Amino acid sequence: MAFLELNGLRKSYGDHEVLRGIDLHIEQHQVVCLIGASGCGKSTLLRTINGLEEIQEGEIRLDDECVSGEGVDLDRLRTRIGIVFQSFNLFPHMTVLDNVTLGPRRVLGVSAREAEEFARKLLARVGLEAKADSYPDQLSGGQQQRVAIVRAVAMNTDVLLLDEITSALDPELVAEVLNIVKDLAADGLTILMATHEMNFARDVADSIAFLHEGRVLEQGPPEQIFGAPRAERTREFLSQIIAAGRL
Structure with a gap:
């Protein structure tokens, strides 16, 4: 039994079927990278796992507990499965510290003092402790994504x-964000990542899943996957990726 199991996921928007029976099993502490052309379903897949999109068929299980379908506590689900988007989605009227501590205080019931102490440790780890009292518009794109x-x-x-967390960043800011992901992976956090950063996927991922249609x-x-792919598609x-100088 895998830690995170996606079994037969199907998702349609009207007549357009975006997910056509996705099966994907992820072990605890693994880093799995989703690759594929734009429109292949990577972002939709991530959003269904987090409960932001409903599936029409299939099942999602986390640590052998069903976390999809009717009756699922979405608030609880999102404390167990976090998501970061390509757009930073920080609250512009809140400081960095308030952005980070809001969830633990409001959702997890952590005391303000404990939430702040933990937030400052995390910010220090990513080199942003000095930005705790800054607002998002005072940060670079790379700094906002780290927050x-x-x-x-x-x-x-x-x-x-x-979900494509580096696609909205200038090239010189990509490395600083990916280094944070490397550190989290080294800590053993289970990560499922949609990415166009092929070199990163090759170097960091335990498993690569190629999505097509x-x-x-x-x-x-x-x-x-990168050395001896079996499927013609x-x-x-990958030949297109190599021709573009991205691998």
């Missing part, structure tokens, strides 16, 4: 979902 990651981690989630067409360790995708 968004810290905000998710501050909830002590079991799984962290990352709403299906997991191929999954395996990085050396197999995977080979075509």
Whole structure:
């Protein structure tokens, strides 16, 4: 039994079927990267896992507990499965510290003092302790994305979902965000990440899942997916990536 199991997930918008029977099993402490062309279903898949989108068919299980379908406590689910988007989604009227401590205080019932102490430790770890009293518009894009990651981690989630978190950043800011993800992976956090950063996926992921037209067409360790892909569509995708100088 895997820690996070996605079994037969289907999701449609009207007549357009976005997820066409997704099966994906993720072990605890694994880093799994979702790759594939834009529109293949990566972002929709992450949003269904976090309960932001409903599935029409299938089941999501976390630590052998069903966390999809009717009757699921979405507030509790989102304390266990955090998500960070490509747009930072920080509250602009709140300081960095308030952004990070809001969830633990309001949702988890953590005291203000305890939440602040933990938040400051996390901010120090990502090099932003001095920015605790700043507002989001006073930060660079890379700094805002690091705060968004810290905000998710501050909830002590079991799984962290990352949805193209570097795509809105200038190239020079990408590395500083990816280094944070590397550190979290080294700590053993279970991470499912949609990304176009192929070198990062190759170096950090335990497993790569290639999505095509709403299906997991191929999954395996990085050396197999990048070195000897089995599916013709995977080979075509990676050849385009290599031709573009991104791998």
